[in-house]
Amino acid sequence: MQLSPYLSFNGQCEAAFKFYEQVLGGKISSLLPYEGSPMADEVPGDWGKKVMHGEFQLGDLTIMGSDCLSDWFEKAQGTSLSVSVAEPGEADRIFDALAEGGEAKMPMQETFWATRFGVVTDKFGIPWMIGCDKGK
Numbered sequence: 001m002q003l004s005p006y007l008s009f010n011g012q013c014e015a016a017f018k019f020y021e022q023v024l025g026g027k028i029s030s031l032l033p034y035e036g037s038p039m040a041d042e043v044p045g046d047w048g049k050k051v052m053h054g055e056f057q058l059g060d061l062t063i064m065g066s067d068c069l070s071d072w073f074e075k076a077q078g079t080s081l082s083v084s085v086a087e088p089g090e091a092d093r094i095f096d097a098l099a100e101g102g103e104a105k106m107p108m109q110e111t112f113w114a115t116r117f118g119v120v121t122d123k124f125g126i127p128w129m130i131g132c133d134k135g136k
Contacts, residue, residue: 005081007065007126010073013051016124017065023097024083026058034067043069080119080127091116091132098122098130 009016017028034040035048043050050067063081068074085091095108095116101123108118108130116132 002062004062004064005079007063007076008068008073009051009065009124010070011047011050011067012124013054013065013067016122016126017051017054017056019122019124020056020058020063023094024058026056026063029055029057029062076126080129082129082131084131084133086132088116088132091118091130095120095130098128 007013007016014031017031020026021028031054032052033049034043034052037052039052040048047067047069052066054065056063056065083091083094085094092108095104095118099120099122103121104118105121105127106117106119108116111117114131114133117130119127119129121127
């Protein structure tokens with residue numbers, strides 16, 4: 001069994017996955033557009049190049065996503081993607097990159113459980129928790 005997060009975007013999936021590829025160092029493994037698919041007739045003409053289904057590989061994790069029409073799109077809430085790294089400087093770098101154009105909910109700081117920990121919603125509306133545990 002494999003559990004994979006599936007992210008919904010309001011027309012920005014490709015841009016988001018390219019951004020995550022740059023910031024997190026993973027790799028986009030697929031971006032399938034609506035154009036040429038069985039769903040092509042179900043989206044407005046200007047949505048042909050939007051992502052019907054995409055996959056981003058980060059180590060053993062697959063993050064999936066798509067562009068959802070406004071009738072189906074729901075803003076992410078009640079969940080976060082959590083990234084844990086071994087180096088405090090790397091936690092700061094990732095947090096700062098995700099916060100650019102987004103919103104820092106909890107500034108990067110030391111906590112009783114982590115050398116560095118912060119909470120941010122990126123410019124695509126995806127919530128993240130970034131941390132570097134003590135002793136790692």
